Amino acid sequence: MAITNLNQFVQDYFIAHDCPILENTDGVMTIQLTEEMDLALMNRPFYWHYINKMGVTGRPFQLTLITNPEKREEKGDWIHFGSPRLQQIINHLEEKERYTKLFQTIDTKINTPLYPWLVTNIKISYHGKQKKDEVLSIGLQLVNGKMRLNMMEYLETIPLQSSIADYCFTISPMIRLKSGFLRMESLVLNYLDDQPKEWAEESLITLKEELTTLHHFYEGMEELEQMEKEIDEINERYEPNITIHVINGGIFYLIE
Structure with a gap:
């Protein structure tokens, strides 16, 4: 009944927001963010304000999320129920797609x-x-x-x-x-x-x-x-x- 497959939940979230999944292996997922999702998740408002003001193309970040606890020490954000990154995603869903x-x-x-x-x-x-x-x-x-x-x-x-x-x-x-x-x-x-x-x-x-x-x-x-x-x-x-x-x-x- 509960959504226990957090990796699938996160993958579905980013696919729904047009973000390509560059890699998803053994609980380590790398996502290419769009400008919209970079603004929503990466806390770079001044960068995007400057880019838009200059009229040039910005470079959205790539984001690596780790849902496998055994991989939590690898480079990336370990995401789990109660983690700040997951709460950020849930907040985004609440605010934009209620x-x-x-x-x-x-x-x-x-x-x-x-x-x-x-x-x-x-x-x-x-x-x-x-x-x-x-x-x-x-x-x-x-x-x-x-x-x-x-x-x-x-x-x-x-x-x-x-x-x-x-x-x-x-x-x-x-x-x-x-x-x-x-x-x-x-x-x-x-x-x-x-x-x-x-x-x-x-x-x-x-x-x-x-x-x-x-x-x-x-x-x-x-x-x-x-x-x-x-x-x-x-x-x-x-x-x-x-x-x-x-x-x-x-x-x-x-x-x-």
Whole structure:
């Protein structure tokens, strides 16, 4: 259910943004950025301002990303759930491509119905002694209620375009968007119920140990305000909690 193939996720992201993949071997990927993606990811606004002002052609960087932990010492950015580079990519998706509407590409000469799918990519963040992020991709067919997991991987196998193909027409949804999102929310909550809870238990043990140590340290002292401040910091650091955030989504019209 979770997008565990981070290498594939990153590759799909850059291909979707017209960036050639120069190499992708054993978890080491080198990408030739476009000017747009260089601006978005490489933090060179002054360079591009100068280039545009001079009216000359700029040189976008090449970016090497490492998704294989065994290769993390090689030259490049080691990217993993929770890493700044992955968060940057997710932020870019949130800011620029939060919602889309696409149609399946079909070459037909007969009237062909297209069915609406609500697709949502959701980031789940686990906070505690250890921190972890994962991304779920969920699709819901808004006519018959069928749900599909790993929806983005499925969409990779389907040619899509921004306008409806000739001889095609859309089927009106039977399920309202609000109801669709509620179904997805229920699915995500059920998913979380099925996940191992050891990370939360370990966080609570550490939280209790840290608070016990803190109380021993301040025993007999009158610096209650400082102690309360440190208690709040410990709770914030170790108290286990989960946040759910919608990255992006859209409506996809497909033949089934």
